[in-house]
Amino acid sequence: MATAHDRAVLQAIFNPTSPYGDIPGLNQEEELIDDDSGFDTELLKQVKELEMRGVSAAEAGDLQAALQLFSQAVRVLPQRASAYNNRAQALRLQGDTAGALQDLDQAITLSGGTGRTACQALVQRGLLHRLERQDDEARADFEKAAALGSEFARQQAVALNPYAALCNKMLSEVINKLRNPDVSQMQ
Known part of the structure; x- marks a missing residue:
């Protein structure tokens, strides 16, 4: 029976663009x-009530009301990271x-870089860095969010790492050649 590590290696070989270890059902977050x-x-x-109302307002397209509600939540508990993350969105x-x-920087700082809010803020900041073509900063944020368990962040980190994709592709080609040797080249 194959171990989880064996399945992860095979996944990397046969799906070179997927993140290492990203196997459906294996990584139960x-x-x-x-x-x-x-x-x-x-x-x-x-x-929490202010934040829920702010999210509802944002979903309804009333960004001004959402910003006011999130800002009010920040004023009530300025040391809580979640409202900063929501206001950033x-x-x-x-x-x-x-x-x-x-606001994302503040959310990450207040959360201590752990927990749900930190993970969400790191992903969002990574996306903003990527939009600004700051790939090194984006990759760093995605790697931190991936370490917290975000599969999306793990995929983004791999997408921003051309060496990992290239190595996975080369390994896949080697395995394919071993499986299907070209007889004409063996003589």
Whole structure:
């Protein structure tokens, strides 16, 4: 019976553009959560309600209301990362990339680089860096988010790493030649 590592190697060989170890059903992501235990429960409840209303407003296309709600959540609990991450998305949708990046930086800092909000913020910041053609910064963010369990980030990190794709492709060609040797070249 093949081990998980064996299956990951075979996946890399036969699907050279997929990230190493990215096997459907093999990587059962652990549900990331944010540690909100240090916040006052009443304030936390208030902030979560503001964020839910902000998300609803953004989904309805009312970005101004969403920004106001997310900003209010930031004022109530300025040390909680989630509202910064949500406000960054609304800012991005308004075309304010600089403001979005500033809020994403704050979300990552406040989260300590761990948990669901950090993972989401790293992916979003990576995408913004990629849009700005800052591939090194994008790759770094995607690699950090991938380490937190984001399969999307793992795929993006590989896509930004031409050497990994090239090595996987070359290995696949070698395996294919070993499986199907060209008899005419063996003489």
